Structures are given as C-alpha cells and as structure tokens.
Amino acid sequence: HNTLCCCCHKSLQSSCQTPLSMGFSRQEYWNGLPFPSPGNLPDPGIKLRSLALQADSLPSEPPKRIFPTQGSNLHLLCFLHRQSKEGAFIVRDSRHLGSYTISVFIRDKRNMEATIKHYQIKRNDSGQWYVAERHLFQSIPELIWYHQHNAAGLLSRLRYPVGLMGSCFPATAGFSYEKWEIDPSELAFVKQIGSGQFGVVYLGQWRAHVQVAIKAINEGFMSEEDFIEEAKVMMKLSHSKLVQLYGVCMQQKPLYIVTEFMENGCLLNYLRERKGKLSKELLLSVCQDVCEGMEYLERNCFIHRDLAARNCLVSSTCIIKISDFGMTRYVLNDEYVSSSGAKFPVKWSPPEVFHFNRYSSKSDVWSFGVLMWEVFSEGKMPFENRSNLQVVEAISKGFRLYRPHLAPMSIYEIMYSCWHEAQTWLY
Structure with a gap:
C-alpha cells in the first residue's frame, strides 16, 4: 500500500480504464482519485467555526535544552507515583555517572495495576542517544520530544512531564478554556440519538438556535486527560469533510464534546438502511468526500488510525464527514508507533499495525481501501466469516477482500491498490 495516484475519469462505466501509478510523493495518493465531484455545498458549520478563536498550534520542534528533574531519586519516584497519571514521566540522574534514566508511570490496561517503568537513555559509538535502539537521536531533548509523540518501544508515550515541585504539567497546557469552554446552561437537550x-x-441546541450533537462521556470510559487530548486534536482541524468541534463542557460530570450535528447519522447505518437504493454515483461521491478529508489530515501531519464507515457521519445533503478522533495522532515523520497491547481495529489494519504497532499515512490508505469496500458492499462487515486472528493470518499470507458486486473493476483497482501487497484473492 505505497502511495497511490490515479488518473481522473468522468464516468463510472465498468469498462472505463483507470491507470494506476505507484511510488508518488506524500499526499498524492489522496489526490486525483477518479471520483465525480458531488459539488462543494456550503457547510453551515464553517461560518460558526470561523468565529471561534483558534487553539494554540503544536510546537514544531523540540526544546533546545532539557535538565533532569532535581531531587533525590526516591522522592522523585514518590512524586511520580502520587500523580497516578498514565504517561507521567521524569528524566533523572542514573546510577551510572553522566547518564540519565526516564521513569514513566504505567497502568496495566487489564487489571489497572500501577507501576513505574525505568528506561535508561543510552549512547552508541556514534554519539547518538536512544532508548529503543531503532530510534536514534542527536540529543536527549530530541529523544524526549520524539517519545512524547510515539511510544516506540516504551509501554506508554511520555505524556506528562513532572515539574520541579513534583506535579505534572497539566493536560490542559495549550488548551484555552475561554476559547472553547461552553456554558452547559447554553445547551438544550432535545433527544438521544446514539449510545x-x-x-x-444527544441532539441538542446551543444558544437556542444552533443544532448540535452533544457527546456525553461515561465516567470511567476515558480519563480527563484522554478527553482533552481528543478535544485538542479536533481544535486544530477545520475542513468541510471533517466533523467540526464547537466546544467542550468540562466543569461538570459527565464531560461533553459539542460538535456540528449530522442529520443522517452514521455512514455504516446509512448504507445498511438504504441497501439497494443508493446509486453507484452516490457511493462514489461518498468515497470522494472521505478521501478529501483524509488528504487534509495527512497534509497536516495527522494519522486517523480508526478510519471506517462507522466513524463517518452523513449530512442532510449526503455530504460525508470523518469523525471520531480518539485515536488520531499528530506525527513528526509520518510514523506513529503505539504502545504494545494497545487496541486497534484488526479488519481495517495493514500487516505493519498488527505485527509492529506501526502506523503512518499509508496505514490510513489501507483503511480507506477497506472503507471503500464497506461502501460498495452497502455496509457489510469486512471478512465477515473470519475471526480477528484468522484475518491476521490471512492478510499476512497475502489474501485480500473480494470485489463487491456494485464496484466496477476500475473502482476495485483503486481499492485493491490500497492493499497493493496482495498476491492472492479472498472470496
């Protein structure tokens, strides 16, 4: 599933020939796909969105200097444990003179037991620093910066540095309440639309006249830190094919994320409920909308990691928008390596994800191919008769999804090129 670029064509005739080219530069595989434009209808959320102040942007480079946290190691580790935050970390002096250790607070996802893991920062003969030997850096600040974005051999990303007084820098750093906090009294709940x-x-109204979707987060489902992380991602995204964030409510429980309302709901249900009634042209425009949104994410250095029909929404005018950014990550070099044991959608994932926990814009392209398959099969489950383990084995051996009966060969070629390592077929 290398980068993919397709020459445009104007019809959906199955006899139409669609040349494919491999090995193009980044972003090109999202551009020029042979989808007829459904028309760029005005998005009512964009004007409202433009009135909101923009969130602070992510820093583009690591800090120039870093010092080990001061204090005895015993006291520092006590401070770290007291924080009880997954990914809280300190850089401290090692027992070996002139070397350092990263200590990270970890909580086992199965039994929720807490522990502190220690990673020695090592140096090779070339003077490069590393924790995981595959990832080498010219300086310790660069190493820390990288692992704040990628677990890459660690059990957790370095998420919250512990300050000099033993307290974590808040998860809300760079998160401006006055810009994004919505007063709950301004929200009216109309009805429940999903769970x-x-x-x-809930379908709701904001300030009595703006229709919104209000996502109420169950206590215990995600930490406040994870909630803020998802909101931070959404704040930095603004595109007509992405569901737009309007604000958050964080001063009460449950926590709320307030977004634009999409009248026709989840794409997966939309396809299943209208089976046999959707034209091939409309199915193709669905794929184009998703493609445009994904190209925007890739261009801005984000990896979605959970692209599927269930995570896209449909407007009243049948415009498709990508949603659910809980797994989305900002990446430094088009690669994100997740921590071991992290959950992922097996049937939408390429081999490097289930073998090496490695994500990139190319793994999003793979998922996009599966989403196209969902669209042209009108909402079928990929590999519907296989368990996750069987899917891992089949994909690793080169098997791929069959051509849906609604997909012309030219469309299946696009789909199949997203999984281009294929050597055999799965029927």
Whole structure:
C-alpha cells in the first residue's frame, strides 16, 4: 500500500480504464482519485467555526535544552507515583555517572495495576542517544520530544512531564478554556440519538438556535486527560469533510464534546438502511468526500488510525464527514508507533499495525481501501466469516477482500491498490 495516484475519469462505466501509478510523493495518493465531484455545498458549520478563536498550534520542534528533574531519586519516584497519571514521566540522574534514566508511570490496561517503568537513555559509538535502539537521536531533548509523540518501544508515550515541585504539567497546557469552554446552561437537550461504551450522544441546541450533537462521556470510559487530548486534536482541524468541534463542557460530570450535528447519522447505518437504493454515483461521491478529508489530515501531519464507515457521519445533503478522533495522532515523520497491547481495529489494519504497532499515512490508505469496500458492499462487515486472528493470518499470507458486486473493476483497482501487497484473492 505505497502511495497511490490515479488518473481522473468522468464516468463510472465498468469498462472505463483507470491507470494506476505507484511510488508518488506524500499526499498524492489522496489526490486525483477518479471520483465525480458531488459539488462543494456550503457547510453551515464553517461560518460558526470561523468565529471561534483558534487553539494554540503544536510546537514544531523540540526544546533546545532539557535538565533532569532535581531531587533525590526516591522522592522523585514518590512524586511520580502520587500523580497516578498514565504517561507521567521524569528524566533523572542514573546510577551510572553522566547518564540519565526516564521513569514513566504505567497502568496495566487489564487489571489497572500501577507501576513505574525505568528506561535508561543510552549512547552508541556514534554519539547518538536512544532508548529503543531503532530510534536514534542527536540529543536527549530530541529523544524526549520524539517519545512524547510515539511510544516506540516504551509501554506508554511520555505524556506528562513532572515539574520541579513534583506535579505534572497539566493536560490542559495549550488548551484555552475561554476559547472553547461552553456554558452547559447554553445547551438544550432535545433527544438521544446514539449510545455506546463511550456514553450517549444527544441532539441538542446551543444558544437556542444552533443544532448540535452533544457527546456525553461515561465516567470511567476515558480519563480527563484522554478527553482533552481528543478535544485538542479536533481544535486544530477545520475542513468541510471533517466533523467540526464547537466546544467542550468540562466543569461538570459527565464531560461533553459539542460538535456540528449530522442529520443522517452514521455512514455504516446509512448504507445498511438504504441497501439497494443508493446509486453507484452516490457511493462514489461518498468515497470522494472521505478521501478529501483524509488528504487534509495527512497534509497536516495527522494519522486517523480508526478510519471506517462507522466513524463517518452523513449530512442532510449526503455530504460525508470523518469523525471520531480518539485515536488520531499528530506525527513528526509520518510514523506513529503505539504502545504494545494497545487496541486497534484488526479488519481495517495493514500487516505493519498488527505485527509492529506501526502506523503512518499509508496505514490510513489501507483503511480507506477497506472503507471503500464497506461502501460498495452497502455496509457489510469486512471478512465477515473470519475471526480477528484468522484475518491476521490471512492478510499476512497475502489474501485480500473480494470485489463487491456494485464496484466496477476500475473502482476495485483503486481499492485493491490500497492493499497493493496482495498476491492472492479472498472470496
């Protein structure tokens, strides 16, 4: 699933030939896909969105200097444990003169037991620093910066540095309440429109006249830090094919994320409920909308990591927008290595994810191919008769999804090119 670029064509005729080219530069595989434009209808959320002040942007480079946290190691570790935050960390003096150790607070996802893991910062013969030997850096600040964005051999990313007084820098650093906090009294709940492990989604009204979706997060489903992390990602995104954030409510429980309302709901349900009634042209425009949103994410150095029909929403005018940014990550070099044991959607993932926990814009392209398959199969489950383990084994051997009966060969070629390592077929 290398970068993919397709020459445009104007029809959906199955006899149409669609040349494919491999090995193009970044972003090109999202551009020029042979989708007829459904028209760029005005998005009512954009004007409202433009009135909101923008969140602070992510720093583009690591700090120039870093010092070990001061204090005895015993006291520092006590401070770290007291924080009880997944990914809280300190850089401290090692027992070996002139070397340092990173200590990270970890909570086991299965039994929630807490522990502190220690990683020695090592130096090779070339003078490069590393924790995981595959990732080498010219300085310790660069190493820390990288692992704040990637676990890459650690059990957790370095998420919250512990300050000099033993307290974590807040998860809300760079998160401006006055810009994004919505007063709950300004929200009116109309009706429940969805639910899941995360909590409940309501149709609501903001300030009596703006229709919104209100996502109420169940206590215990995600920490406040994870909630803020998802909100921070959404604050930095503004595109007509991405669901737009309006604000958050954090001064009460449950926590609320307030977004634009999409009248036709989840794309997966939309496809299943209208089986046999959607034209091929409309199915193709669905894929184009998603493609445009994904190109924007890739261009701005974000990896979605959970692209699927269930995580896209449909407007009243059948415009598709990508949603659910809980797994989305900002990346420094088009690669994100997740911590071992992290959950991921197996049937939408390429081999490097389930073998090496390695994500990139290319793994999003793979998922996009599976989403296209979902669209042209009108909402079928990929690999519907196989367990996750069987899917891992099949994909690793080169098997791929079959051509849906609604997909012309030219469209299947695009789909299949997203999984281009394929050598055999799965029927």
